[in-house]
Amino acid sequence: MEPFLEGLRLVLATDVLIAILASAVYGLVVGSLPGLSATMATALLVPVTFWLSPIAAIATIITASAMAIFSGDIPGALLRIPGTPASAAYTDEAYALTRKGQAELALGAGLWFSAIGGIVGTISLMLLAPALAEIALSFSTYEYFWLALLGLMCATLVARSSPIKAIASMLLGLLIACIGMENPAGTPRFTFGIPDLLGGIEPIPALVGVFAVSEVMRAMAEAEPPKLPRRRFGSILANQWFLTKKYQFQMWRGNFVGIIIGVLPGAGADMAAWVSYAMAKKFSKEPEKFGTGHPEGLVEAGASNNASLASGWVPSLLFGIPGDTITAIAIGVLYMKGLNPGPTLFTERASSMYALYIIFILANIIMIPLGIMMIRAASTVLRAPRSAVMPVILLLCAVGSFATGNNLFAVLLVALFGVLGFVMEKNGYPVAALVLGIVMGSMLEQNFVTSLIKSDGDVLPFFERPVSSFLAALTFSALLWPLLAWIWMRLSRRRSPA
Amino acid sequence: MQVTDRITGGVLVALGAAAAWFGSRLPAVPGQDIGPAAFPMLIGFGLICCGALIALGVGQSFEAPEPAEPSSAPKPRLGAVGVIIPPALLLFYAYASETLGFLLTAFIMVLVAGLALGSRLSIAIPVAIGGPILVHLAFAKLLRVPLPQGLIPAPW
Amino acid sequence: MIITSRRLILGATPALIAAPALAQPRWPVRPVQLLCPWAAGGGTDAVVRIIANLLEKELGQPFNVINRTGGSGVVGHAAIAQAAPDGYTLGMITAEICMLHWQGLTELTFRNYTPLALMNNDPPGIQVNVNAPYRDVGQLAEAIRTSRPGQLKSSGTGQGGIWHLALAGWLMAMRLPANHVRWVPSNGAAPAMQDLAAGGLDFTTNSVVEARAMLDANRARALAVMSNERLGAFPNIPTLKEAMNIDYATGAWRGIAGPLNIPAEARTTMNAALGRVFRSAEYSEFMNNRGFGMSYADADGFARHLAAADASLGDAMKAAGLARS
Numbered sequence: 001m002e003p004f005l006e007g008l009r010l011v012l013a014t015d016v017l018i019a020i021l022a023s024a025v026y027g028l029v030v031g032s033l034p035g036l037s038a039t040m041a042t043a044l045l046v047p048v049t050f051w052l053s054p055i056a057a058i059a060t061i062i063t064a065s066a067m068a069i070f071s072g073d074i075p076g077a078l079l080r081i082p083g084t085p086a087s088a089a090y091t092d093e094a095y096a097l098t099r100k101g102q103a104e105l106a107l108g109a110g111l112w113f114s115a116i117g118g119i120v121g122t123i124s125l126m127l128l129a130p131a132l133a134e135i136a137l138s139f140s141t142y143e144y145f146w147l148a149l150l151g152l153m154c155a156t157l158v159a160r161s162s163p164i165k166a167i168a169s170m171l172l173g174l175l176i177a178c179i180g181m182e183n184p185a186g187t188p189r190f191t192f193g194i195p196d197l198l199g200g201i202e203p204i205p206a207l208v209g210v211f212a213v214s215e216v217m218r219a220m221a222e223a224e225p226p227k228l229p230r231r232r233f234g235s236i237l238a239n240q241w242f243l244t245k246k247y248q249f250q251m252w253r254g255n256f257v258g259i260i261i262g263v264l265p266g267a268g269a270d271m272a273a274w275v276s277y278a279m280a281k282k283f284s285k286e287p288e289k290f291g292t293g294h295p296e297g298l299v300e301a302g303a304s305n306n307a308s309l310a311s312g313w314v315p316s317l318l319f320g321i322p323g324d325t326i327t328a329i330a331i332g333v334l335y336m337k338g339l340n341p342g343p344t345l346f347t348e349r350a351s352s353m354y355a356l357y358i359i360f361i362l363a364n365i366i367m368i369p370l371g372i373m374m375i376r377a378a379s380t381v382l383r384a385p386r387s388a389v390m391p392v393i394l395l396l397c398a399v400g401s402f403a404t405g406n407n408l409f410a411v412l413l414v415a416l417f418g419v420l421g422f423v424m425e426k427n428g429y430p431v432a433a434l435v436l437g438i439v440m441g442s443m444l445e446q447n448f449v450t451s452l453i454k455s456d457g458d459v460l461p462f463f464e465r466p467v468s469s470f471l472a473a474l475t476f477s478a479l480l481w482p483l484l485a486w487i488w489m490r491l492s493r494r495r496s497p498a
Numbered sequence: 499m500q501v502t503d504r505i506t507g508g509v510l511v512a513l514g515a516a517a518a519w520f521g522s523r524l525p526a527v528p529g530q531d532i533g534p535a536a537f538p539m540l541i542g543f544g545l546i547c548c549g550a551l552i553a554l555g556v557g558q559s560f561e562a563p564e565p566a567e568p569s570s571a572p573k574p575r576l577g578a579v580g581v582i583i584p585p586a587l588l589l590f591y592a593y594a595s596e597t598l599g600f601l602l603t604a605f606i607m608v609l610v611a612g613l614a615l616g617s618r619l620s621i622a623i624p625v626a627i628g629g630p631i632l633v634h635l636a637f638a639k640l641l642r643v644p645l646p647q648g649l650i651p652a653p654w
Numbered sequence: 655m656i657i658t659s660r661r662l663i664l665g666a667t668p669a670l671i672a673a674p675a676l677a678q679p680r681w682p683v684r685p686v687q688l689l690c691p692w693a694a695g696g697g698t699d700a701v702v703r704i705i706a707n708l709l710e711k712e713l714g715q716p717f718n719v720i721n722r723t724g725g726s727g728v729v730g731h732a733a734i735a736q737a738a739p740d741g742y743t744l745g746m747i748t749a750e751i752c753m754l755h756w757q758g759l760t761e762l763t764f765r766n767y768t769p770l771a772l773m774n775n776d777p778p779g780i781q782v783n784v785n786a787p788y789r790d791v792g793q794l795a796e797a798i799r800t801s802r803p804g805q806l807k808s809s810g811t812g813q814g815g816i817w818h819l820a821l822a823g824w825l826m827a828m829r830l831p832a833n834h835v836r837w838v839p840s841n842g843a844a845p846a847m848q849d850l851a852a853g854g855l856d857f858t859t860n861s862v863v864e865a866r867a868m869l870d871a872n873r874a875r876a877l878a879v880m881s882n883e884r885l886g887a888f889p890n891i892p893t894l895k896e897a898m899n900i901d902y903a904t905g906a907w908r909g910i911a912g913p914l915n916i917p918a919e920a921r922t923t924m925n926a927a928l929g930r931v932f933r934s935a936e937y938s939e940f941m942n943n944r945g946f947g948m949s950y951a952d953a954d955g956f957a958r959h960l961a962a963a964d965a966s967l968g969d970a971m972k973a974a975g976l977a978r979s
Contacts, residue, residue, distance in 0.1 A: 033636065043694030044641055047703050047719075137873070140854040164556060168510055168548035175517055175541045181726055181759070184839040185527040185534035186813030186976075188759065190520065195732065198725035198759060213584055220580030220614060265848060266841070319851070320867020321844045328844075329695035331867075335944045336700070342870035388621055391611035392629040394584055395604050398591045399633055403643040405693070405723035408592045415588035422581065426500045442841070445537045449530070450838050454807055454854055457531050527813060528975040529804070529833045644687070644720050 007354025011362065016056045020359065023060035024366055027067030028374050031074075034081040034393060035208045035400020038068035039325040046329060054337035055355050061333055062356070063363040065326045066118060069309065070371055073110040073302075074378050078103060079393060081212040085203050085439045086273040088432050089158060090301045091211065093277075096293035099225075103379055104236055109295050111371040112240035113251060113302035118364035120255045120303075121262065121310025126357050129314050129346065132263045136315045139264055141454065142462050145447040146471035147264065148440050151271045153478055154278035155433035160291040162428065169429045173437015174444070176201050182442060184449040196409040203439050205401045205410045209417025210424070210431040212397050216390050217422045224386050236372055247299045250280055254303030262308025265315045265323045270439050276304035310360060317341050317353075507553025511546050518542025583614045599648015600638075604630035681741055681920045685716040688910075689737070689745030691730025694721045697946070701774050701908055702746040704940045708931040713923070726750070728760050735766040737913045741920030744770065744912040749816050749905070752964040756971045757814060758978030764964055767911040768921060769956035771928035774941065775949035777881035777905040778810070778820040779862035779891060781874045783850055786857075791878040791897045794857060795828060798835060809838040809846040810860030814976040816906050817843070819967055820880055821859045822974040824894070827902040832973040850874055861906060862888050863945035880904055887945050904966070907949065909956050925953045 010016070023045065030041040042065045049057035072083020077094035097106035124132065139147075152170055159166035180200030181188040191197040244251065257279065258272040280300035281290045290297055312323030313330075320341040322328035334341055339352055346353055381389055397418075401410040421431045455461045463469050521538025587607045595603040605626050612622035634652055637643040688706050692698040699721060706717035722730040727750045737743035747767060754760045780791055788794040798806055810817030818839075822832035838855060840846040843864035850858050851873040858865065858874075862885060868874040876891045881903045884893060894900045910928055912920070931937055932950045941948050951959050971977040 029636075030641070036641075039695070040641075043699070046695060046700070047707070050704070050707065137848065137852050140849055140852045162552075164548055164551050168545065168552060171541050171544045171548060172510075172513075175513075175538070175545070178517075178521075178538050178541065182812070182841075183534055183537075184532075184813060185524075185530055186757075186815070186839065187524060187527060187534040189524060189534055189538060190517075195725045195728045195760065198728050199723070213588065216584045216611070217581040220583055221578050224616075266845060315848070318867075319848070319871050319873065321848050325693075325695065332695065332697070332700055332944065336940065338943055340870060341867045343872075344870065385617070385621070387612050387615035387617035388625045390615055391608040391622075391625065392633070394587060394611050395591075395608055395629060395633055398588055398607070399600075399604075399637050399643070399645070403637060403641065405729075406644060406720050407722060407724045407729060408595070409724060409729075411588055411592040415585040415592070418585050418588070427503070427506050429506070446839070446841055449532050449536075450809075450840065452532055453530060453836060453838050456804070529837055530813070530839075642718065644718070 003350035004354045006351035007356075007358055010055045010351060010355040011059070011358045013053075013055070015053060016059050016359075019052060019056040019060045020063045020362060020366070023064040024067050024363065024370055027064035028071045028370060030064075031068030031071035031083060032374065032378060033400060034075045034079070034083075034212055034396045035204065036403065037084060037204055038065050038072060039329070040404065041065065041068040042326050042329050046333060049333050049336070054339055055352065055359075057333055057337050058330070058339065058356060059359045059363075061326075061330045062359050065330075066306075066309065066360075066363045067367060067370070069306070070111060070114050070367055071374060073114075074107060074374065075212075077106045077110065078378060078381055079212065079389075080215050081393070082207055085207060085270050085435055086305055088207060088211070088435045089154075089274045089277040090298055092160075092291055092432065093294065093297055096291065097295070097298075098382070100293045102293065103382060104375060105239055105295065106293075106298060107375045107379075108236035108240050108372075109243060109298045110302050111368060111375065112237065112244070113254070113299050114306040115364045115367050115371075116244075116251065117255055117258060117303040117306035117308075118310055118367070119361055121259055121307035122357060122360040122364070124259045124307070125310050125314060125360070129318065132259070132311060132314045133318045135260065136263045136265060136321070137319075138467055140465070140468075141447040141451040142465055142468040143471055144264075144267065144443065145451055145462065146468060146475050147267055147271070148444040148447060149475050150471065150478065151267070151274060151440050152436060152444065153475070154274040155430070155436045157278040157282060158274070159430040159433055161430055165429045166433045169424065169431065169433035170437040173434040173439075174441040175437075176206070176434075177438050177441020178445075184446055184453075196407070200442070201413065201438060202404060202410070203435065204404050205413040206417045206438050207435055208397050208401050209414040210421030210434060212393060213414055213418025214421035214425060214431070216394050216397075217418060218425075219386060219390050236375065237368075243295055243299055247296055250296060250300040251303045253279065254300035255307045258304035258307030259311040261304075262311035262323065263314045265312075265321045266443065270324075272308035273301040273305040274436060277301040306364075317345060317356075318343060503555060504553050507549045507551070510549030510552065512549075514542040514545025514547075514549060516542075517545065580614050583611065587611055595648070596646050597648060599650050600634060600645040601630050601650050601652060602648060604633065681917060681923050682713055682715040684742065685718055686713075686741075687737075687743045687745075688717050688719050689730055689734050689743065690719055690721045691723065691727045691734070691745070691748065691750075692721070693723045697776075697944075698746060698748055698908055700944060701941075701946060704937060705746075705773060705910065705928070705931055708934055708937060709927055712927045712930055726754070726759070728754060728762075731762055732760065734911065735762055735913055739913045739915045739917075741912065741916045741924075744910060744916075744924070746773075746908055747911045748908050749963065749967070752960065752967045753814070753816065753819070753971065756968050756977040764960035766914060767960075768914055768916050768953075769960055770910040770912060770921065770924045770953050771932070772907060772909040772949060772951035772956040772959055773928065773932060774909075774946050775881075775905040775907040776861040776863055776947045777879050777885070777903065778817055778859045779865055779879045779888075780824075780857055780859055780877045781847070781850060781862075781865045781869070782857045782877060783853060783855075784873055784875050785853075786875070788877065791892070791894070794877055795898055798825070799828070799830065801834075803831065803834050804836040806835045806856040807838050807854075808835050808857050808859055809840045809849065809855050810843055810858045810864075811840060811846070812842075813837065813839040814971070814974075815839075816904075816967075817858075817860045818976075819970040819974065820904050823904055823966070823970045824859070824880060824900070824902055826970070826973055827894075827900045832970065833975070847874065861947075862891065863947070866945050881947075885947060887942055887947075904963075905947065905949075907959070907963070909951075909959075911956075921953065928952075 094106040609626035734745035843860035
């Protein structure tokens with residue numbers, strides 16, 4: 001109890017509270033700009049943390065990243081511009097709700113279940129950190145290979161079109177991920193002598209291109225849809241309370257899956273939402289409603305997304321292994337401020353550790369009122385004329401992608417991916433599967449090749465390690481399930497001709 | 499840009515074949531049995547298979563036709579040609595912003611896009627002036643992104 | 655809020671630096687750009703940002719860090735070399751500039767830069783799983799000598815990366831073939847350290863600072879460091895020279911440089927200012943907290959360092975079969 005009270009005292013200092021509030025507003029604003037990611041918001045804070053006390057410095061990073069990830073969903077829901085590869089899983093669903101005139105419901109679900117996910121994830125971090133850390137350390141390259149494969153299969157489950165076209169889109173994404181020299185062989189592939197391609201294609205320009213630019217292109221060719229009648233939706237939170245009761249099981253399942261996937265460094269953040277959204281659809285009583293503006297998947301994916309963010313701190317805090325780019329930055333700040341990651345952080349500096357937990361919870365709580373204000377403000381975009389909003393979005397696409405590396409090549413990529421996304425959508429190829437392929441491609445190849453190097457070309461370790469055998473079984477059953485279902489359907493139809 | 503599945507499938511087959519062919523010519527790497535060639539070839543063959551299936555029309559039955567949204571609003575003035583405007587404006591930004599500077603490039607970009615979307619000049623011009631200024635404040639001042647000064651440097 | 659705090663900082667600094675600013679009237683008279691070829695939030699970014707902060711205090715003009723990323727560092731390095739030689743665009747160059755051209759990935763070499771100062775060097779360590787049977791680096795070296803080629807596995811970064819070359823250089827110093835230990839490419843040091851702790855690798859050769867948290871968590875053990883002197887932050891780890899009498903040292907170094915033909919006063923001013931930055935208490939406190947290795951050479955010393963590093967990295971790459979041509 002002593003360290004907890006000490007931690008509380010650390011957090012309640014004036015400078016820490018000001019830092020939390022300021023970085024919350026900052027994170028909400030930066031995250032909501034299309035093309036700017038939470039990583040970018042966090043990285044830009046690092047020079048500011050030079051001047052802050054240790055707890056205030058960490059508080060700015062934690063708060064800003066949590067806020068930016070939530071507000072990254074705002075352009076996703078309102079304008080179909082996802083903020084992160086993770087939110088690409090459910091962008092179409094949220095946007096469909098917006099087109100039905102229920103933008104507040106979609107965004108409110110994102111906010112409410114993100115906050116719950118974040119708090120549940122933090123509690124799991126407090127109670128289970130050492131146990132969760134063991135999960136992270138039991139994953140070698142063999143397990144990561146199966147995990148990447150499972151993640152990719154979500155693309156076909158999520159898609160609302162022909163599964164073959166979904167697989168083709170995903171393969172196209174994997175092919176794009178081959179570009180550059182960031183592959184296990186360190187050999188430049190498909191770079192066509194362009195130095196800018198050596199580092200490969202970043203997901204952010206691809207994401208902005210296939211979603212946002214292609215949306216602006218569609219607007220050019222299609223008539224403006226009739227304005228939505230202006231309605232008051234009453235309290236955003238009241239709606240969420242109803243959803244919480246209706247989809248309580250899905251919410252807990254999302255939290256649980258998010259916590260487990262989140263602790264796996266390098267996989268967590270991007271995969272949790274995809275897996276949970278696919279699970280929600282797979283086990284739903286009404287899967288046909290998915291993709292048409294149905295909140296069930298948003299509940300589960302949102303809960304999973306933010307739970308994974310919190311549990312993603314476990315390997316960072318215990319072993320200094322970053323789960324994603326944001327925790328990589330946070331680890332740097334922790335070292336800079338003398339809060340070195342490691343088990344001693346949990347024992348010798350327990351009060352600082354409790355302070356971090358309290359900041360996590362606090363950030364997720366103040367996210368609700370600030371987020372509601374942000375949603376109300378952002379929703380006005382929907383009432384502005386399209387011919388005024390779309391040009392500014394196009395400008396933001398250019399500047400946002402430029403800002404990721406201060407490199408104009410990213411702007412060219414955005415244009416190229418815009419055309420690609422437009423053509424794909426017109427012909428029934430899901431662009432979300434393309435994004436998933438780009439994100440997971442290097443993980444799949446990296447872990448496949450390094451596993452074989454380590455085993456001297458032997459494939460047995462893919463199946464004989466305990467966790468890998470379980471994941472392999474899961475992958476094969478997911479792979480064969482549609483086939484078996486199809487055969488069974490055929491047989492039963494033949495037996496009883498209708 | 500809507501074409502038949504036969505064509506998109508054919509394009510995927512060609513792309514897959516090209517990926518497999520160029521992939522197979524990548525040099526082996528000492529110390530690695532699986533070189534850089536394996537993955538592009540695997541993906542290439544996968545694309546060939548998918549492309550062929552799509553061209554043959556397998557899996558078409560799963561596709562839900564997009565609900566056509568009836569609308570009485572007038573079509574944008576450029577029709578189908580207009581779709582090339584957004585990517586063209588992005589290319590314009592990429593090549594012109596260094597010389598013209600951010601504010602001027604962004605003004606042209608927002609103005610052209612607004613007009614193409616059917617905006618009246620009385621709305622398009624204020625948006626094309628106000629939008630870039632706000633974006634410049636957010637990115638150059640708040641986020642310290644080095645946006646080019648060019649012909650009209652920002653006065654702040 | 656961010657803007658206000660920056661204004662406060664900028665407003666406060668001129669008073670502090672008024673004296674040195676008067677002593678150096680000609681350069682810099684306006685803000686200087688410092689290009690960083692690697693992404694915001696990474697190690698190089700952290701080092702260049704603390705240097706920029708301290709230079710701002712020294713010279714009285716803002717030093718703005720710009721991350722120019724892409725192309726595995728090629729884009730940013732090229733941007734520094736091709737910047738206008740007026741002294742107002744400088745940048746941080748890293749060990750990759752002495753590696754990329756050997757792989758045929760760029761025409762750029764260290765000769766395309768005006769070196770200003772070497773500011774940091776992180777030497778590689780040799781780390782094993784905490785349950786590994788090797789008590790010291792001599793036992794590991796013996797196990798390597800008696801193993802079949804390719805039997806033992808090591809990692810730390812991608813194929814042909816700086817830690818791969820550190821392994822190759824160490825093996826060659828032991829008069830073994832450079833690929834006697836099989837290199838498992840990884841996506842940076844963190845996944846390699848994780849796999850080491852998970853029992854998937856025999857040892858890793860990434861920098862000690864990157865292994866630090868796993869060492870602190872008692873999941874890994876450091877056997878030696880490939881540098882000439884022990885590290886300030888890790889005084890218990892012996893050097894290769896002490897442990898097995900092998901003279902081999904390398905590292906991932908970072909330094910400040912500009913394009914060719916920058917004005918003489920920019921060069922002399924920066925040379926002196928970077929020396930003062932390196933000796934400042936703030937710099938050493940920052941570097942020690944982050945665990946970064948303190949290593950300094952002035953403009954001439956950095957030029958000699960670049961030539962030597964280019965030759966030795968080139969040798970290691972040729973021996974490991976990683977160099978083109």
